[in-house]
Amino acid sequence: MGIVRKTKSLELVLNEFRCEKTAISAIELIKRLYSKLNKTTIYRILENLEDDGVLHSFLGQEGVRWYAMCHNCSKSKHNDLHPHFECVNCGKIDCLNLEVNIPNIPNRKVSSSQILIQGKCEECYDLK
Template sequence: MDEQKLENRNIKPTPIRILVLRTLLNSSVALSLSDIEMVLERADKATLYRTLKTFEEKKLIHSIDDGTGAVKYAICEENCECKPQDQHIHFHCVKCKETYCLSHAKIPQTKVPSGFKADSVNMVYRGTCASCS
């Protein structure tokens, strides 16, 4: 199943890629490179970084700038192409410091001025998550 997810995005399934994918799939929150390093203690940081970049380039995952200074990563929806119309809102809890994908809440479409071309968009709510409230 995990191997098929990789193959569907033209990513060669290797043991480390399968481990990183499973780590992301099993998480209810977005994970940073450091978070993944803690789960996969024996994995090389450079290999993890390259794996995440490959996943992102192939649109298997998306990156999130939640304002904390550490980029977070989460699994994309099945047919996501990471275009502005595909992207959703994220929520960063100021108490537990976790970042959640609000996949059901798409970012509103906004017209940009003539001559401008948006490649990505980012919207993060900050507050207290349900667990911390």
């Protein structure tokens, strides 16, 4: 459906993404905004922001949904084919601004792909 009205709830959710350059899981958002917003509201705002091309979502290793700011997306088209990187040490996930080449596959029509790369992020890599 997309966002129609500018509400306080919407601002609270958007603010979390403004302060943060990495992705945020729905669960984490619910925890952060616990005292201010109901989880149903949060899920609905996330869905609307995704419809509008403001956020994109993907699944982390544990099967929970994460959200991150879009860069070149619009209401009509999501360009969120970049891979995501999940740190096995601190759990943080962020978007990787790089292209991974998906080869053609005989007799199949590829329409999209999701790539989750695991490893140690910058900070955790430096620690050891």
